[in-house]
Amino acid sequence: MVQKNKSVKKELNPEYKLESRNLNLFYGPKQALRDVSIKMSANTVTAFIGPSGCGKSTFLRCFNRMNDLIEGVRIEGDVLIDNVDIYKNEIDVYEYRKKVGMVFQKPNPFPKSIFENVAFGLRINGEKSKSYIEDTVEDALKQAALWNEVKDSLYKSAMAISGGQQQRLCIARAIAVKPSVLLMDEPASALDPLSTTKIEELIHTLKDNFTIVIVTHNMQQAARISDKTAYFYMGELIEYDLTEKIFTNPSRIETENYITGRFG
């Protein structure tokens, strides 16, 4: 067991991409995150697990400042990407969000064509070059393993393709902006098993180019796709370790209870 962990450890990139330090988050008077500190390496997949309402999605959304949109949210502590504090005043949140792609629980393609969905991020950046946009769209769709299925219907409405395809389209849309981080909030929970498998395989290949953080309710999924796993409960980070260790030999009894299904 110990040896196995060592071998995995060697693969992990020593460079930290994402970090939070003593993060507290409040929805009005209610505290949703308590003193969360975590460091996530570049080009790894980190899974956040825990029961509903434990703060894992809230925490995920701190990394692209999506919580800013909710009224009454107060954040204390630091969130860093590439060692830069993203909640500092001088950070341009719109520029910053381009570096951090997000995929949501329910596929949410725009009511536009498949092509325009992927091109959206480029267009809002003021990109005018037609050939550059076309190349980037194709590239993003290929990376999202969707190109072969939609290459003949790029100008069809994105609402007309299946849910699994829509979710991969949303991934393509996110990576077309060339972020370095991908945040995924239960990306497969609304999909059928086959589509889920495809998304999981995709996450595996995307790891080479992106740092991926994924929130999931499905523990088998966390075990299959992630390098490291963080277990949250009641807004606290209970345990954060290599996935293998979390699922085979967790150090905290709370984690073990959750993993084994005795709770939650």
Added chain:
Amino acid sequence: MTRKPLFSVKLKDRIFRIYAMACTAFALLMLAILLIDISIKGATRINWSFFTNLPSRHPEESGIYTALAGMVALLLFTLIIALPIGILAGIYLQEYGTKNRLARFIEINISNLAGVPSVIYGILGLQVFVRMAGLGNSILAGSLTLSLLIMPIIIVSTREAIKAVPDSLRQAALGLGATKWQTIRRIVLPASFGGIMTGIILSTSRAIGETAPLIVVGALAYVPFIPEGPLDQYTSLPIQIFNWTSRPQAGFIINAAAGIIVLLLFTFILNGIAIYLRNKWYKKTNL
């Protein structure tokens, strides 16, 4: 012991269904009677000269040329004034405004304004635009008054259309680094275009039919010229109809019926366009 109900549930269901059908039939029947009556009376009068003649003392020579021109000019200025303000106000209230008590208070009051009797807008327009602003019996004064009248409708329908756009789309756009305005401009407005358009057209057909406020702000019954600028005097089709119906000669009653047919056609066409756009857009966005 349970008592047996007087009517069985099934019977109740049937009674209600028949009652609902009777109500619908009654409403449709009344409308049909009205339309048939108007058509029989007015159809004979509808010919090309009816559209091109000026108003006259002789009913058979009277036409709606100036009234139509006045109505189109009035609508044009009304829309130029009311659309930008109404739509932008709707966007602001729904997307930017904070949702506090003041906002709710404003929201309720705008909805109330949509229900205020139109003659009250007429009186307001008379005092503010005709007298204080010194616009007199001009098209501009009439347009400003009608703008006030339809603005609440446009604001409310714009808000409703924008509200119907799922939040997940806004989050997706913002997550890609779009600014608030980019999100509204490129995602929210296109997705709500059908709804906004419907509101605009319905408010336009409301403005077309309004008579009371125009009488108050001084649309004239007899205008032997077509307006050339916003400060000219004018008449409008509903005013013309209103005037004709109050004449004793039978010929003018026929003219009024013909005018009503034209006005109804205008309204039907506008409403038809609204329904078409709504269906087309809902199909396209498939929200």
